[in-house]
Amino acid sequence: MQTRFPEWIRRSWASGNDFSFTRGLVEDLSLHTVCQSARCPNMAECWQRRTATLMVLGNTCTRNCRYCSVPSGKPEPPDPEEPLRVAAAVRDMNLKHCVITSVTRDDLPDGGAQHIADTVRSIRSLCPETTIELLVPDFEGDEHAIEIVLTSQPEVFSHNIETVERLYPAVRSRRYTYRMALGVLRQGSVHRPKPIIKSAFMAGHGETKDEVRQTLCDLLEAGCEAVSIGQYLRPTPKQREVAEYVTPEVFQEFEALAIELGFQFAVAGPFVRSSYRSEELMQTRFARERMDVVTG
């Protein structure tokens, strides 16, 4: 077990009243969060801010990526009441912007697309002012499934590229491919009305700066407009080791590079995650102007 981390890999282990509120809400509504399943180091901060990233379609993923601590195996059938409970949680947390993600469900004919779309509609019904970011799996590239999700009209359509192309076989489940991930983003970028297209990846797996640049270029080419880059942190000893702790200065370089290359929004840092402080994207001029176009 590693006993010392670089000084910038340090968070607060705090749990005040607001943390307890979030935990109570998640438990009472029998919801899953990626915060818990991925053992996110930002969890204390986010839950104290009464936010959480809710994960639908259960807590069991049908893929087994080498960096991820979400349990893998044979999942339970989707719970038809879950979309309503998620909507109730969004309402009770009083979220102006929510991020909904999902485990990968290769066992379902549509990959769970309809369930995800139902969740968006339930949130719309209960919280019409709340903007929604969907962080979706790749649906094995099934365009029909992706279309089902897109027609629910999330404000942000997100799919994580996760790592650079060379490291895909070492990092991800063999069923994921880099090109398939780009295809998911590309389909989102040509959909009308067009949501904001967002992706994320983790540094620290052994990628080079040139590979980071190439990944950013590939994402842009796929129509991606927003990107977040964080540090891979090994959730438990079962997962892949960290190859490198990227310094905050290099993360600043990545952020500047992303903007220079043409991203409308970029955030990079050791504790940046795809949904970490995602509401900041919605506060940008870019997002506000886009929403004006979408909503008329």
Added chain:
Amino acid sequence: MTYEVKLPSLGQDAADTATISYWLVEEGDKVKEGEDLVEMTTDKAAFIVPSPKGGVLIEKLVQEGDEISVGDVVCVLEV
């Protein structure tokens, strides 16, 4: 009055054990509520535990290198 500082839970599937890496406050020192008390590491990151109350740290119950679990008493404060 004494107050036992326990390692709080971060939620069901989140980290529930940690190793004390170093104390930021010595026995006999005053601490304010929210002030950094002790650093610990999980497999994933280093975490600082803030003091839940203001007072004087009168006894450390775990030492650097000890592995502790959620709910374990870390130290005692005179509040």
